[in-house]
Amino acid sequence: MSTAVAGTNYLNYPKGLKSWLFTLDHKRIGMLYFFSILFFFLVGGIFALLIRLELMTPGFTIMGPDTYNKVFTYHGTVMVFMVIIPMIPAAMGNFILPMMLGAKDVAFPRLNLASYYVYLFGAMVALATLFFKGVDTGWTFYAPYSTRTGSAAGMMVMAAFIMGFSSIFTGINFIATIHKLRAPGQTWTRLPLFLWALYATSVIQVLATPVLALTLVLLALERVFGIGIFDPALGGDPVLFQHFFWFYSHPAVYIMILPAMGVISEVITVFSRKNIFGYKAMAVATFGIALVAFIVWGHHMFVSGQSHTANFVFSFLTMFVAIPTGVKVFSWVATLYKGSISFYAPMLYALAFLFVFTIGGLTGVVLATLATDVHLTDTYYVVAHFHYVMVGGTLMAFMAAVHYWFPKFFGRMYAEAPARVSWFLIFLGFNVTFLPQFIAGSRGMPRRYYDYVPEFTWLNQLSTIGSWLIALGFVIAAVYLAYALFKGPKAPANPWNSRTLEWESESPPPVENFSHDPVVRHGPYDYHWEAK
Template identity: 60%
Template sequence: MTVKAGVAIPGTPSETTDEELNYLNNKTGIKSWLLTLDHKRIGVMYLWSVLIAFLIGGVFALLIRTELLTPGKTIMEADTYNEMFTLHGTIMVFLFIIPAIPAALGNFFLPIQLGAKDVAFPRLNLLSYYLYVLGSLVAIGSIIVGHIDTGWTFYTPYSLEGNSSVLFMTGGAFILGFSSILTGVNFIATTHKMRAPGITWRRLPLFIWSLYATAVIQVLATPVLAITLLLLILEKTMTIGIFDSRLGGDPVLFEHFFWFYSHPAVYIMILPGMGVVNEVITTFSHRRIYGYMFVAMSSVALAILSFLVWGHHLFAAGMSAYATMVFSMLTFLVAIPSGIKIFNWLATLYQGSISLASPMLYTLGFIALFTIGGLTGVFLGTLALDIHLHDTYFVVAHFHYVMVGGTVFGFLSGLHYWWPKMTGKMYNETVARIAFGFVFIGFNVTFFSQFLLGSQGMPRRYYDYLDQYQPLHMTSSGGAYILGVGFVIMGAMFLHSLFKGKKASENPWGSAGYEWMTSTPPHPENFAETPVMTRGPYDYELCTEAELYEGFRSELPAALAE
């Protein structure tokens, strides 16, 4: 007889007598994790995996910055350096940023925020995790096979030359793409079909709206990556003549194919981060989000626009002037929904009751850094300026402000915010704030100096550089070390919390969000009984006088208690 998760079997002694039944203690043993269909456990496994990927990618980043301390050789040779930045890029993009928020935090919280017992297709969910593991191993296998030095963009014809490690890396990315598609399909189906009674589309948490928009992009765009990488693999192994100009192919076609996926992928990366910000900013201002439908629809608008702007990566690539004009104009439109989000976040803070707990610090950091990332995007969308700034450190700084200042800060905000719910433990808030200080300052020192390097004309992916660029390179490397120290402090803080953290209450932040209504850590089936939601996830105006300061009480609204 199999034990159904969450159902106490009469007559059998329960091992959870002194502790409430939760998803961590309902089953034990390694098999209960590896074969689990529980979205929360899969989310936790994803979390560990992406954190390992982040650590590896981060070590590569520090090696790169160390090499760039001085012109010429500092610690490694040119071809090793090229391998380092390729691995940094591919690991951070495919193994970390794309799955970080949706697959780790999203997997855990999407069904809970919907009041559902699990995602729509739990087995598909587990398959997506194992595809992720397989894809990651194949991708990392490229290091063993040979020397991957194409950059994460795999531009032809350079990627067609050289050894077979490119096949492993692209093969890995191909498999990772399927993992991404399965997660997307699952989230769309779950959002449509499994919302608890009372959760209407207008009451949908904004984190879900952003994951939903992300999932749509994942399902529509990722197959194009699969096709592109497959064509690259065929071209490399069979020399068909798709991208090789000597055989009548066109290398620019690869750039079009690649960015037709990879530009939408930028929104796969940033939208979930914006979703986290929506949740955190309302909780820590105790105020309903301003312009709910505008914020929700701006996610959808970004998802749609993301498919129409890939050409802005090719302004210098010899594309026709008319195509260039259209892509530049469409690129400017992206600023509008991004701006709407920022303005609505500001309006949410206005007249709120603002607490500066660590999740909120990361969210406020997100807003400031994403604003810089977005505004420097305006430079790059302006055609005449892009022709100067394209493929320089200005671009490197710009996308790190969006991807790290945006997505990673969003991810960290979410991790700090939901950590107590996921683990049942609190962390040391003072240490968390110190780590934030290091991360925030280190990040800005590292990447702000790169804006100046780029506008001064320093091209990217350079092992060696002219002496005139050295002071800024040294500053940037110094910042990277500060950033590294911040992450070490944060890692130690979370590990300490895991083993020695104080027990977390059900709703430590006093949030009105649905996920805080269940027990901590959550019940194996998320809610002991299917909840009926009688209010929205941001209805702080329903608070009593005391609750406005103390935060929402953890118990369910009166309507549910009957």
Template identity: 55%
Template structure:
């Protein structure tokens, strides 16, 4: 922890001095939003903040689309037999729901939007290391997404988001197109991760050492390592399925001596770490939000920072727990079962750190923190059921049932989506310079939490009772729980729609935020809101630690 006080004399003649809540209008320089307002300047921008905003808008649209499929799936299950769609449409819808939510929303959700926006500011840089590569990454993402969505237009895909051969090798639906789309999105993921790794290594400002980086940077850094090292494996194996399906190469075709289990090995070597690509950035948001609203440094900075790297590493050793019933050898199954439980150790280190920070802090209850409470509850719930399913004897019973569906939705939606919403509320004032309505925010947070829990908790019970996932019909005795789950999805949707409305309202009519509405010590709050094009007009002295709440806030804004 730094103890050097910021001497006001050391930074002569601040041009615009802001107390929290004062005028948000920077006098000296236009903000990144005001520099150039043409459409062309947005679409071809190399400013990391604008690229972050582009990603955010795109990702909110894909999330809405994935959510639409989710609602339709839940409505379909209101009755034991066909309700609104045919069985074939149902197959295509759950596949698209999965593909869209995983690759078009969750994987890039926090890193590409908030990571792009705040990471360079958090390391004190003017931009990421390769700004043009960053723009390219966005457009590659758009191109891949368009391919995936085009595949919906020409028949969709019905393999499930896991694309398991041998079925995906012979399915007559638009498998090659959709898989090429995912392959291309993988490039975008790799380039973004590469950019963040190099930025963290080479663009840190003077005074921002590794042990002074905001914890969000650590978690994005760990995420980037997974993105860079795991995604190419998925790319390779998807290419083989593309040629299997499109050209009949049959590498995984048992009829030609192939081994479909090998596909699962390579697929999960990516797709299990991909869960950490989704949840690690969420953990970074939690660390930032907890410290800001507890007004206290994290209980152990190093434990949180290193456990991010620990999760990134151990996440690579666990992929086999998806394959316990796939015909994998008993030796491998045992090894993967044990290794999988290690992840819980690092996750628990983080959870205990956050809760202890909150307990010792002076908590200001705002919407982002409400979402963090939801995160902590749902993540621990989902994590503990994960440890249970990592035990092979239990997993044989639960495998491919709603229990698994509920478990990973608790992590992906209960973890990542709540953290994403927390980050959205937390950084919205920085991005747009305006506040959201706090009471409506809290109301929608409560709706999202309640709706989520009512949707997915019954699915644990359904799965334990034997309801298999991806089934169109079900026995009538499961109907009550299915109806409860569907009603929950409506509450969840209501919360999200309410959120969308008040954010749109705040863009225009929200109260001016000022440079640092939360009184946070983190580096991105030491510039104006919205920030100027090059983030800090001159290099601010990063002498105060990003979590040092023992001293008064420096009232100078380095815009």
């Protein structure tokens, strides 16, 4: 194992491609994840732009229905399994979690590296399906369509299976690390909320992912051998697939959003110089959401043919999600009270998160309500809702995290002015894209429609224009971040005056994270500590 040499950091020591590819350093693995995810985000984004372009006009615009079906399937699969799920835990979390704890590494570095390669392999298999006629099932793989379509669905399903293990490995690693590798003084009540969020996320990853993994194996076996579990002609039950699928995929939604909420807690406190409002309620709410996640999957199936009693129960239980979520939103806003707020890019993204996520959360209540869901489910209303949560929520939080930790990751500062322009374009473009989709949906436009009735044309065109604004925003972000990466001014150890442990180390950190063993003497958001 390499030891710290004066003047070196994790980026420049040890040198060589091999030292990166076989690294056991959590920071480097985090960076491998980070750049892989950026690549897949580009891929998924291109598919998104193609969808929007096709929907510019009713009927054929740039592609036929079969191509369109594949394009939206790849957009969904790439974004869900390769981007949003690992985006914050595996990339940001891998780098930050041990540093926030004051540890030298995660508990199982080799498992960590394995998780990255498992992820990469799964992602490669998923993209390889493009060369085998592609996949047209949608990212939900509903049976019996998925068992009967002639596309490479079996291969895609196995890719999702493989990537699932990457997620499980990361989850196991994070839980053990948080339990066993906290620095002296890093008590449970001093744990930054980002870590509480990662802990809750990991619990979901470990408990829910294997259910999906086995379900996908059964689906693949169904395709290859016709084993009959999901095939009504052989006595099986296609609705059972939906139960198994959503038992994972609903908690998976919280795998996507909880880490984002963690990021927001960090950023809001730092940039308003205030302790988080209601720390304990925040931590409890995080776990509340994670636990409720496991008992609400049936709300995706109100019109699937499941019994009315089941619908009653699932609608009732789903209402419990709203309560801790509301507590979190109110607490973030209350944190701003009597703060000293500065509007750097991370904070702008955090405020955008609050705005957009609140809309996403509230429309979730509309969909949890039995009667209203019947008309709105499987329409663009649902599409808009989950984009408000996953893009407006997770992606905004990811952008906040990237800007917030950029100095720590790379030891350089990004330029604030273009960051604000890019933020504005992304925020504006996002709302222009997805607000019209709520209206298209409530007016009755079903989702996954290649063609649509003429009434919906202007709404779709607005949405398409919005998608270009988002794209422009991200292009600007890519340019100034890439510039900062190589030419940006050197970053100090703690440019934002944060209180969490990762900022006590240099930027970028040395190989062993800290030059001295850290000891925690104050809470994570104690911005008035010196004064005492």
